[in-house]
Amino acid sequence: MLFDLIARYGLWLVFLNIFGQALGLPLPAYPTLIVTASTALFPPLGIIALAAAAALLGDVIWFLAGRRYGHHILRLMCRLSISPDTCVSRTEGSMGRYGVRVLLFARFVPGLSALSVPMAGALGVSWRKFLLYDALGAMLWSGVAVALGVGFSSHIVLVLDAFDTLGRGVLWLVVVVFALYLLNRWLNRYRLLRSLRMARIGVQTLETWMKDEITPVVIDVRSAARRAIDPFTIPGAIAIEPDDIASKLRDIPRDRRIVVFCACPNEVTAARLAQQLRQQGFAEVRPLLGGLDAWRDAGYNVEKIAGFEMLMPAH
DSSP, X not given: OHHHHHHHHTHHHHHHHHHHHHTTOOOOHXXXXXXXXXXXXXXHHHHXXXXXXXXXXXXXXXXXXXXXXXXXXXXXXXXXXXXXXXXXXXXHHHHHHHGGGGGGTGGGSTTHXXXXXXXXXHTTOOHHHHHHHHHHHHHHHHHHHHHHHHHTHHHXXXXXXXXXXXXXXXXXXXXXXXXXXXXXXXXXXXXXXXXXXXXXXXXXXXXXXXXXXSOOEEEEOOOHHHHHHSOEEOTTOEEOOGGGHHHHTTTSOTTSOEEEEOSSGGGHHHHHHHHHHHHTTOSOEEEBTTHHHHHHHTXXXXXXXXXXXXXXXXX
16 A cells, blocks of 8 residues: 555655654654655655655744744643653753754654754754754654665565555554554553642742742752743742752751742653652642743743853753
8 A cells, every 4th residue: 555655646755744744743754764765666865865855844844933932832842742741851851961963863762853843943053053963863864764665675565565465454453553552651641640649839829938938949940951941930949950959958947848840741840859859858848830831921020040041052
């Protein structure tokens, strides 16, 4: 079936498939690319060039969205992800370690490319650097697929012939397996949220607490990359990486109120940290429901982070 489609529509099928995937559609672009290369109907270098162009075109749209809408587009991307609680931390961690160079290998990691491209735009990466690293990454990604298709062409033909012989049963099997995969991801996320469920507080409660004689310790556990994109925080909040929490809070009384917030959906990072602090003896630790966005949406003041330009590596 796939052979017939490729023979009928040619490289247009490859272009539209990869372009659609770059826009965020759940399309099997890599298998199409591999099978197309295995047919020997088109020159390998031509396939690589077309695939890279399609991927780059889709990425340019998300890069523009990141530059235009900043952290708002990242919130949208994570809500569309099947792993909204991990996509932020994984991508921000990669951007923090490698900077824009993450685009060289982002397509090989599920979910990483979808968020790293708009994040690069939100971070103000120059067009020259973005186009250079994204184009190189697209060519590397498509080049590996074409190499696999050419190198294993005889085996791919046998597999596809077997699929055609078995008919639609194989297609339904693939659909069922994918559905079970999505169900498993949802169940794992549900269990995680259930295990981390604790008494969160709203921004109104935090604002009231901050007027008390002894104010709470407010901890901003967003990554350096996220703070660079949105360089504002709740007044008086201290930015602490989760790994440094023990040393930074060594002199804080264990009965002091602590409020933690992050930028991830469902406050998972904040909830995990709150759970960790409770295990270390802090009596009252609460994640902030909605994080900084909820605080800002409620009309409360925010303060600019001093020296935020230095939060990201200069590469």
